[in-house]
Structures are given as structure tokens and as C-alpha cells.
Amino acid sequence: MHVPDGFIDAPTSAVAGVVAAGAVAVSLRGARRELGGTSRASEAERGGERTAPLAGLVAAFIFAVQMLNFPVAAGTSGHLLGGALAAILVGPYTGVLCVSVVLLMQGILFADGGLTALGVNITDMAIVTTVVAYALFRGLVKVLPRTRRSVTVASFVAALVSVPAAALAFTFLYWIGGTTDVAIGKVATAMIGVHVLIGIGEAAITALTVGAVIAVRPDLVHGARGLRQRLKLRVDGELVDAPDTSDSEPAVPAPARSRRGLWITGLVTSLVLAGFVSFYASADPDGLEKVAADQGIDRKTEEHASADSPLADYGVEDITDARLSGGLAGVIGVGVTVVAGSAVFWAVRRRRTDDTSPADTDVSA
Known part of the structure; x- marks a missing residue:
């Protein structure tokens, strides 16, 4: 759903840019709490210290999976937006930043999504998807049983709703500042x-990913913080709940080696998806491209400012082998995104640490 230059007029794009900049600024402040809690913080905030190193990886994973267009109808494909996945894994504020980093890398390096439309894309794909998905997710986990399966189900529903919500947001922006005269009802439908x-x-990608991480390290899933699985004991041939000792015995933190293993596994998975699996992705236009072509929204599309980038269109310049060119571009994209994302989140967490007084620091963390 990357909006190119020329779909939305300059004034509307400028306003969307202001909205996006404000949301990113707010997210930077919110991400400090999500990524670097203190001893006085809640359990959810303290978990951020374990999640901070994974935020850059989440951005890289979203970049990789967005390269995997899947067919949804005759001549139409779709790809992950990622807002729901990021919000549930690392928190809504950090999630906005994750998707924003991905969109920035895609726009600058790969000519995917217009640069003058960057504010539109961040508003639509990072802010709307994250806010809608996380609000719905939190509402569902409050009414569903506190189990790992419930978190996965809530992830599925939240991700499912977030995509048409983003489509509705684009329709609204097009209604305000579309550059072609097309009936808004047809566009919305x-x-x-x-x-x-x-x-x-x-929804399927989000639920599978969240479920996989919960199965290994539920404490690293922001949306599953505080989730406790009661231990089962066999008594007289029957399984019964073990006594809850959580109030009397402190939780034992997982070893750092476990976090490193998860990080390495995630990075390798991202590299394989972007560098190899992406070659088999659907070549059909995605939902927005298909609707734009069918409805005439794309009549005033402008050439991308980064069209001459050596990585434009997810291929490496001067490499004629399509498989090799696309694979290298994907690997480079994952590498650049994980470095850029990790730098951003490291800086955010460091700022949080610097702003925290020694009295607030948990020396046992």
C-alpha cells in the first residue's frame, strides 16, 4: 500500500507529513518507557529492557516479509503492512517507529513509496495500523482468558482489522486531496x-509470528507481558493447577544467551526470506496499485526521486541475473534496516537511561 508521488496533492501531503512528524515525536517519548523501564516502573515497562535489542530486528523482519507479496485475487497481490505485528511484539510507540524506519529505508533506497508522500505512508501504514490494531488487541485480551492462545487469537483479529482500516484512511486522504477526479464511493469500495x-x-502472518515468539520467549512479547502459564501437576492420575507462588518467589530472568539465540534466529530468517524466498513472491500489483490502475487514480503518478538508486525496484544495478539481483537487494535491505532500526532504538533507550536518576535505577536488572 505504498503511496507514490502524485496520488495525493501537495497541501494534503504536507499536512500528513506534519501529522506523521508529530506522531513520530510522541512515539519517541513513548518508546523510551517501552524500551527502558526503571525499578519504579510497572512489570510491563521493566520488560522493555529485555525487548529493546529486538526492536531493530522487528523492523528488519517487517522489511523482509513486505517483499513477499502473496496472491489474494485474480491479478492482485498483497503484502504485510506490519503495524499490528510490531505493536504486539514491541509496543505501540515502538511499533510506529519500526514501521516508519522501514518506510524510510524503502523510500530512499528502493524507490518504493514516494518521498513527498512519506508523511502519507507513515500516517497510513505506521500510525493507523498500529493504533487500530493495538487498541483492538488490548480490548480483546482483557475479555479473553489470559492464555497464550488468546494472545495469538487477539493478534489475528487485530491484524485483520488493521488492513482495511488503513485502506479506509487512504480513501479519506484521497477524498481530501486526490489528484484525479474519481468517485470516492468507487475508490472506497x-x-x-x-x-x-x-x-x-x-492476520495469518502476524498470528504465526506472535505465536512462535510466545512459544519460545513470552516475556519478550509486549502484548503478553504479565501472562503466566499455570504449572500443571499430576495428582492421582489427573492434571491439576500447581499452587501460585508468583507472589512469594521472584521470577528468574531468562539467560542472555536465550535472547541472543532468538535474535540470531530472527535475523537469519529475515535474510532467508528477503534473499531467497522473495524471488517466488507474486509479481501481480498489490491492492493499491491494482485499484489505482482500475479506477484511474494513477494518471498523475510522478517519477520517484530515487528512481536512479542502485537498489531501485528491489534489484541491484548492473546485475542482470534477476534471482541474484533481487536476493542481494533483499539482503542489503535487511542489513541496512536492522542497523538503522537498532541505532534508533539504542539511542531512545540510552536517552531514557540518561534521563533516569541513580535512585530510580534497578541495579539488579
Whole structure:
């Protein structure tokens, strides 16, 4: 759903840019709490100290999976937006930053998503998806049983709804500042219809990823903080809940080696997806591209400012082998995104640490 230059007029794009900048500023402040809690913070905030190193990896994983377009209808494909996944894994504020980093890398290096439309894309793909998905996710986990399965189910539903919500947000922006004269009703029907189908794919990817991480390290999933699985004991041939000792015995933190193993596994998975699996992704236009072509929204599309980038269109310049060119571009993209994302989140966490007085620091962390 990357909006190119020329779909939305300059005034509307400028306003969206201001909104995006404000949301990023707010997210930077919120991410300090999510990524670097103190001894006086809640359990959810203290968990951020364990999650901070994974935030850059989440951005890289989203970049990699966005390269895997999947077919949703005849001649139409879709790809992960990632807002729901990022919000549930590392928190809503950090999630906005994760997707924003991905969009920035894609726009500058790969000519994917217009540079003048960057504010539109951040508003649509980073802010709307994250806010809608996380609000719905939190509402669901409050009413569902506090189990790992419930978190996975809530992830599926939240991700599913977030995609047509983003489509509706684009339709609203197009209604305000679209550069072509197309009936807004037709745009809304086409956008929401195809993105409901794309949302099913988004939901499946999100639920599978969240479920996989919860199975290994539930303490690293922001949306599952505080989730406790009662120990089962076999008594007289029957399974019964073990006594809850959480109030009397402090939780034993998982070893750092476990976190490193998860990080390395995630990075290798991202590299394989972007460097190899992406070659088999659907070549059909995604939902927005298809609707734009069918409805005439793309009549005033402008050439991308980074069209001459050596990585434009997810290929390496001067490499004629399509498989090798696309694979190298994907690997480079994952590498650049994980470095850029990690630098951002390291700086955010460091700022939080610097702002925390010695009296607030948990020396046992």
C-alpha cells in the first residue's frame, strides 16, 4: 500500500507529513518507557529492557516479509503492512517507529513509496495500523482468558482489522486531496474490498509470528507481558493447577544467551526470506496499485526521486541475473534496516537511561 508521488496533492501531503512528524515525536517519548523501564516502573515497562535489542530486528523482519507479496485475487497481490505485528511484539510507540524506519529505508533506497508522500505512508501504514490494531488487541485480551492462545487469537483479529482500516484512511486522504477526479464511493469500495482479503494474509502472518515468539520467549512479547502459564501437576492420575507462588518467589530472568539465540534466529530468517524466498513472491500489483490502475487514480503518478538508486525496484544495478539481483537487494535491505532500526532504538533507550536518576535505577536488572 505504498503511496507514490502524485496520488495525493501537495497541501494534503504536507499536512500528513506534519501529522506523521508529530506522531513520530510522541512515539519517541513513548518508546523510551517501552524500551527502558526503571525499578519504579510497572512489570510491563521493566520488560522493555529485555525487548529493546529486538526492536531493530522487528523492523528488519517487517522489511523482509513486505517483499513477499502473496496472491489474494485474480491479478492482485498483497503484502504485510506490519503495524499490528510490531505493536504486539514491541509496543505501540515502538511499533510506529519500526514501521516508519522501514518506510524510510524503502523510500530512499528502493524507490518504493514516494518521498513527498512519506508523511502519507507513515500516517497510513505506521500510525493507523498500529493504533487500530493495538487498541483492538488490548480490548480483546482483557475479555479473553489470559492464555497464550488468546494472545495469538487477539493478534489475528487485530491484524485483520488493521488492513482495511488503513485502506479506509487512504480513501479519506484521497477524498481530501486526490489528484484525479474519481468517485470516492468507487475508490472506497474497491480499496476496502481487496484489503479485507489482504488482511487475512496479514492476520495469518502476524498470528504465526506472535505465536512462535510466545512459544519460545513470552516475556519478550509486549502484548503478553504479565501472562503466566499455570504449572500443571499430576495428582492421582489427573492434571491439576500447581499452587501460585508468583507472589512469594521472584521470577528468574531468562539467560542472555536465550535472547541472543532468538535474535540470531530472527535475523537469519529475515535474510532467508528477503534473499531467497522473495524471488517466488507474486509479481501481480498489490491492492493499491491494482485499484489505482482500475479506477484511474494513477494518471498523475510522478517519477520517484530515487528512481536512479542502485537498489531501485528491489534489484541491484548492473546485475542482470534477476534471482541474484533481487536476493542481494533483499539482503542489503535487511542489513541496512536492522542497523538503522537498532541505532534508533539504542539511542531512545540510552536517552531514557540518561534521563533516569541513580535512585530510580534497578541495579539488579
